[in-house]
Amino acid sequence: xxxxxxxxxxxxxxxxxxxxxxxxxxxxxxxxxxxxxxxxxxxxxxxxxxxxxxxxxxxxxxxxxxxxxxxxxxxxxxxxxxxxxxxxxxxxxxxxxxxxxxxxxxxxxxxxxxxxxxxxxxxxxxxxxxxxxxxxxxxxxxxxxxxxxxxxxxxxxxxxxxxxxxxxxxxxxxxxxxxxxxxxxxxxxxx
Ligand code: SIN
Numbered sequence: 001x002x003x004x005x006x007x008x009x010x011x012x013x014x015x016x017x018x019x020x021x022x023x024x025x026x027x028x029x030x031x032x033x034x035x036x037x038x039x040x041x042x043x044x045x046x047x048x049x050x051x052x053x054x055x056x057x058x059x060x061x062x063x064x065x066x067x068x069x070x071x072x073x074x075x076x077x078x079x080x081x082x083x084x085x086x087x088x089x090x091x092x093x094x095x096x097x098x099x100x101x102x103x104x105x106x107x108x109x110x111x112x113x114x115x116x117x118x119x120x121x122x123x124x125x126x127x128x129x130x131x132x133x134x135x136x137x138x139x140x141x142x143x144x145x146x147x148x149x150x151x152x153x154x155x156x157x158x159x160x161x162x163x164x165x166x167x168x169x170x171x172x173x174x175x176x177x178x179x180x181x182x183x184x185x186x187x188x189x190x191x
Contacts, residue, residue, distance in 0.1 A: 003131055004101070005102060005129070012105040014107050019089075020089075021089055022084050023122075026082035027070040028162070037086060038087065039085070049075035050070050051073050052069065052159070054070065054071040054132060055132065059150050065147070071124060081169055082169075103123035146183050146187055
């Protein structure tokens with residue numbers, strides 16, 4: 001698979017293009033929407049854990065020094081909290097470009113706090129994509145995130161903005177919290 005998934009995603013039409021679609025954001029899509037939507041609601045998906053295991057060569061790093069951004073990995077008995085947006089199908093054209101570095105449109109069941117649920121889309125970067133980095137020791141991931149910077153800004157801002165957004169949602173994510181703490185400590189040490 002090449003890095004650029006834009007064309008693959010254009011073929012992944014699991015929905016009626018004339019209806020609105022629920023999109024679930026679990027990373028930058030929580031705190032940086034920058035697209036039009038009809039409705040925005042906190043939601044969660046079940047059986048998935050958020051991990052900083054996807055390389056970012058285009059937003060929060062460069063091809064020479066990639067950053068780390070989140071994807072979801074299968075994890076029974078885990079829930080991942082995030083934000084759902086009800087969007088028009090045409091919005092996916094711009095999202096496909098934003099998420100082009102290895103993410104594919106996938107179907108997921110979104111659960112809302114009132115107990116209702118809906119089928120929706122997520123952008124998922126699986127381990128077989130060329131930009132996947134996978135797990136690493138916490139310190140190594142923290143150093144990489146502290147150092148990386150790309151066209152969308154420093155990698156650390158992505159992490160810190162996500163940590164704040166999750167706190168605002170009342171979402172407990174030990175992986176994100178541990179990384180944010182480690183990067184903050186690292187930054188005070190290198191000053
Ligand atoms: C998402 O936010 O749902 C996908 C990953 C990202 O763009 O950070």
